[in-house]
Amino acid sequence: MATCPPDVPQRIGIFGGTFDPVHLAHLRLARAFRDEIALDQVRLIPAGQPYHRSARPQASPVQRLAMLDAALAGEPGLVSDAREIRRPRYAYTVETLQELRAELGAQAELWFLIGADSLEKLHTWHRWPQLLQLANLAVAIRPGFDAAQLDPAVAAHWQARQVSDFSNRTPSGTIRALALPPITLSATDIRQQLATGQDCSALLSPPVLAYIRQHRLYT
Ligand code: ATP
Numbered sequence: 001m002a003t004c005p006p007d008v009p010q011r012i013g014i015f016g017g018t019f020d021p022v023h024l025a026h027l028r029l030a031r032a033f034r035d036e037i038a039l040d041q042v043r044l045i046p047a048g049q050p051y052h053r054s055a056r057p058q059a060s061p062v063q064r065l066a067m068l069d070a071a072l073a074g075e076p077g078l079v080s081d082a083r084e085i086r087r088p089r090y091a092y093t094v095e096t097l098q099e100l101r102a103e104l105g106a107q108a109e110l111w112f113l114i115g116a117d118s119l120e121k122l123h124t125w126h127r128w129p130q131l132l133q134l135a136n137l138a139v140a141i142r143p144g145f146d147a148a149q150l151d152p153a154v155a156a157h158w159q160a161r162q163v164s165d166f167s168n169r170t171p172s173g174t175i176r177a178l179a180l181p182p183i184t185l186s187a188t189d190i191r192q193q194l195a196t197g198q199d200c201s202a203l204l205s206p207p208v209l210a211y212i213r214q215h216r217l218y219t
Helices: 024-036 061-072 093-104 128-134 152-161 187-195 206-214
Strands: 011-017 041-046 078-080 109-115 136-141 175-179
Touching: 011 024, 011 093, 024 041, 024 078, 024 109, 024 136, 024 175, 041 061, 061 078, 061 206, 093 109, 093 128, 109 128, 128 136, 128 152, 152 175
Parallel strands: 011 041, 011 109, 041 078, 109 136, 136 175
Antiparallel strands: none
16 A cells, blocks of 8 residues: 655745845845755745835835736746735734744744844844744855854854754754855845936846836836
């Protein structure tokens, strides 16, 4: 009699950002995240009104989501998740992870992606130690990253929880560094370039650029 294979827990990546607009560095990062950790799916989650940014996003939440969907069409395993922009108030990351954990179950392997710049500020995030109880952390580090610059409490987790291979995969609690080639590109620069009429076709995917033109964004 054939035996059923054991249920393999899903491996889900979570990549939050303002995505104002989503650009090619975001897409490269999401693909590298998917491939390096062998994720079944990466959810790109546009933020509502980020509490830690002084400037409000320039494009509306609906527009940022539309650009994200345009960029992700045809990208295997990369999907948008609109939960944060649908919330009536700002969503803390820890709340988003709690929601995802409740939906996906205790056995799902969750990976939350942050850049090294965010890791340096992690100790200022709302209920940050709980993030590691809810998910694993993938940190995109750049050459020159220095763990000695981290807040001592974050550095302690960085040392104790880091794994360099996947022999012991767990639903949450480990940290993995992803060494990625640096890409000098930010949405801030792109908005400025668009505002001054410069050509950004090498920095944005074609459907995102078409959407920006059609809706006269960032002028
Ligand atoms: P802005 O310039 O408006 O702050 P951004 O380009 O940094 O935007 P975000 O939406 O804030 O884009 O970024 C989402 C995530 O993507 C963050 O974790 C950020 O660190 C990461 N990220 C953005 N650009 C790059 C890049 N060029 N290389 C590596 N990571 C990046």
